[in-house]
Amino acid sequence: MLIIDNTIVTDSFLDANFICDLPRCKGDCCVKGDAGAPLESNEISLLTDQFENIKPFMSEEGIRAVEEQGVFDYDILGNFVTPLINGRECAFTGFHPNDVSFCAIEKAWLAGKSDFRKPVSCHLYPVRLVEKDGFIHITYHQWSICLPAVRKGNKAGTPLYVFLKDALVRRFGEAWYASLELELKRRKKT
DSSP states (O other), X not given: OEEETTEEEOHHHHHOBOOOOHHXXXXXXXXXXXXXXXXXXXXXXXXXHHHHHHGGXXXXXXXXXXXXXXXXXXXXXXXXXXXXXXXXXXXXXXEXXXXXXXXXXXXXXXXXXXXXXXXXHHHHTXXXXXXXXXXXXXXXXXXXXGHHHHHHHHHHTOBHHHHTXXXXXXXXXXXXXXXXXXXXXXXXXX
16 A cells, blocks of 8 residues: 555555457446446536537437436435436447447547536546545455456556556646656666
8 A cells, every 4th residue: 555645545556457348348347336427516517518529420329318417416425427328338439339348438539529528437447436534545446357358468568557647637636646656766776
């Protein structure tokens, strides 16, 4: 475990290797689960403001779900999450012809139609952030659908924190990431 600023970085996160293997998992993290993707409160206004720009990249069912439920819902703990389509996939999920899912929010961003890339929780996945005791705990959510990503990461020797560098910098900043790398170098020396 490492403590950097107000974060606690778990050993499971630090010890994991990972490279997303989308052709094998088919993006099932956007489809399976008991709730939508966690949202930070500021992301609700971003989704609201950008909805019209994201809409052309969404499925009809997704658009209908957002129009009926709004851009957010609550999980069983009362946290903000993206709405689901019929209790299944995220309303912002679309599917390529090969059944691999994609994020309509990110598609709009990649096309230059939206300023919002996607929820930070999605960008960080398979990491989950849990606020507890004044700290943000950075935990690795191990799930069977990500086994191909673990195998691919192990084969390449790519640590999860390296795979998620852009997302971690987006959420915590360059200085935080530099501190993480420095602490890990110190750890290797001891």
